[in-house]
Amino acid sequence: MAESVIKVKELSAAYxxxxxxxxxDFSVEKGSLTGIVGPNGAGKSTxxxxxxxxxxxxxxxxDFMGLPFKQAKKYIGYVPQRGSVDWDFPTNALDVVTMGLYGKIxxxxxxxxxxxxKAFHALKKMGMEDYxxxxxxxxxxxxxxxxxxARALVQDADIYFMDEPLAGVDAATERAIMTILKELKANGKTVMVVHHDLQTVEEYFDHVLLLNRTVMNHGKTTETFTKDNVAKTYGGNMRWMGEEKQYVVHTGK
Structure with a gap:
């Protein structure tokens, strides 16, 4: 049985x-690449x-690797939503990446x-050395x-959390990011990604967590990402198009 490096029990939160x-409630296997999927307002970022x-x-x-967050945070990397960052802060790309090392510096x-x-090497890995x-x-x-x-990569963490890293990026950037995430998984890292595009879940993730305020289903993508489970998660906001897996999510009332 695979080792669980993240264990969440009876977690509740409110705004x-x-x-x-x-x-x-869920646990995450070491070396897995998990997509967190659910409708708007499902609590994925929360x-x-x-x-x-x-x-x-x-x-x-x-707990992470059997430790509470305060003791485990040095092993964890986090990429927040791009919209939550103050991009007008006067600093350059290399300095932003170097900030990922401040825990060690x-x-x-x-x-x-x-x-x-180290920071420059991480930028180069993302094709951003010229910037x-x-x-x-x-x-x-x-x-x-x-x-x-790149800032998250330079931390060389064991566990990574990424909040919508593919939102609003071009196709080349999406491919570059997914290549890196799959490399992390291949190197034994554990990655959890908030993801919005149902069409690419099976291609991108080996595990999926279907969330709508609580865990609707969680497990290997091949077993969990089914028509019935997705419909249960999205309720009346989702239509299944044809025999091939094509999803249309309705965001209006």
Whole structure:
């Protein structure tokens, strides 16, 4: 049986008085690439933020490799939604990536040449080495996303959380990001990704977590990502088109 490196038990969370997560239970295998999938308002981003203590929980427990978050955070990398970042902050791409090393450098110390070289190598891995000195506000959305992924990569974490890393990026950037995520998995890293495109779930992820405020289903994609399970997760907001798996999600009332 595969080793579980993430265990979530009876996790609940709310915004003001509105419950957005209720009794969430699941565990994640080491070296898996999991897509977190569900309708708008299902609590996908809130789930990640609550697990990482960026949002308070009402109840429940989360552990990583048998440790609480405070003890395990040095093993965890996080890429937030691009829209939640202040891209007007006056800094260049290389400095943004170097920030991923501050846990090892220490906040009151300056990065060394070795740290800068590690950061540059991470930028190069994302095809962004020519933009190292470019202000992040001058980069396109796809380029900004590559820089943020490079910042996570330079941490050399064991567990990665990524909140909609493919949202609003061009096809080339999407391919580049998925290549890196599959490399991480191949190297034994554990990756959880909030994802919105149902058409690519089977191609991109070996595990899927279907979420609608609570876990509707979770497991290997080949067994879990079925017509019935997706319909149950999306309710009346989803139509199944034809024999091939084509999904149309209705966002209106």
């Amino acid at each position: 003001r008085k509105n419950t957005v997560l209720e009794n969430v 789930l990640i933020k609550t697990m990482l203590q960026l949002h308070p929980s009402l109840s429940g427990t989360v 220490g906040w009151l110390k300056l990065p060394t040449r070795m740290h800068k070289e 190292a000195d470019r202000q992040i506000s001058q980069l396109s959305g796809g380029q900004q996303q590559r820089v943020f992924l």
